[in-house]
Amino acid sequence: MKDNFSIQAKGYSQYRPHYPQEMVDCILSHTKSLDTALDVATGNGQVAVMLSGYFKDVHAIDISSNQLQNATQKTNITYTEQKAEATNFKDSFFDLITVAQAIHWFNFDVFYKEVYRLLKPDGIIAVMGYGLFKTNSATDRIISRFYHDILGPYWDGERNYIEENYKTIPFPFEEIYPEKQFFNEFTWSFKQLKGYLETWSAVQHYIKENGSNPFDLIEESLKETWQKSDKRVTFPLLLRIGKM
Template structure:
């Protein structure tokens, strides 16, 4: 599992989008029990923090010490530095496993084997994420040119799973049908820039060339976006139970 986010963990916590409350409500309604959840690849703990509102205990893991250092703190969340594919959790521990904007970095086969080991027989696994946002047509044009042409060569291969909206990831579970969700914001131009600078391909570009590629589009982007505008993130959401 790659760690692309330790070096900018505080920015990640500040600028990354969250998930809509209706998604958590839908998830809660599908659960048999709410004793213990595992948020795998928790990052800044945003999902763990929401799960803690309706679970007795939440175990949250990540491979980044810096991410965990900046994570949401609640009394019923226990963080630990662990990979996704091998943990110290007991068999049949969890009513729910969540993976948010992280599963594309995992070894699918090993993670699913571990997930099936620690998930209770009636437990649920939820794979959550978001793909490229939409905003004004003029801004979308600038962003897509940036995404594909300027930093396109610097994306990790695993990024394609997000571009494919998680439809092509392995998912060896009985799938539960889910509604479509999206998350809308009014973002300032400064917030948009902060978010773009958390992209892994931006960091790869900067490391290789010594130049922040966001600066290459900043003026054009400001003209297209303005000082504030609407941002819409399509939410990716797959839900499953054990196959017998």
């Protein structure tokens, strides 16, 4: 698994969007027991925190110690620095395994072998994510140019899995289809918009290669359109649920 997010761990914690309660409710409706859950590549712990309100024990792992240092603490969440593909947990230990906005970075075959080892016989895996957000048309045009033209060469190839709505990832489970398409809507200040865009892995790759922040190329025009808009953003959410 690649570590593209240690550098901007604090920004990731502050600006990455959360998942709606109704999406978590959908996952929980297919979970047979609420004893133990594992959140893989937990980042700032946002999904682990949501799960902690339901499960007796939640384990959350990430390969980035910087991310874990910025994670939200709860008494029933145990954070550890571990690889998704090789954990130290017992066999058949978890009722639910979640992966949010990260599975495209994994070695699929090795990770899924680990999932089969870790899940209880009636356990569930839920793969979550979100695509490119939409907002007002003027801002969307600037974001599209930023995403495709400015950052295009700096995206990792794995980004294609998100653009394909996770439909093309291997998923060797009996699939449970959600009853609806989920979305998440926010009203953002310009600071939040900027903060989120600067968490993109391609932005960090650009900075590393060029020594400058690509956001500077769009900041003034983006600010102008944002000030004239209703400041609403809508994320299409990705969800695949499976059982063994």
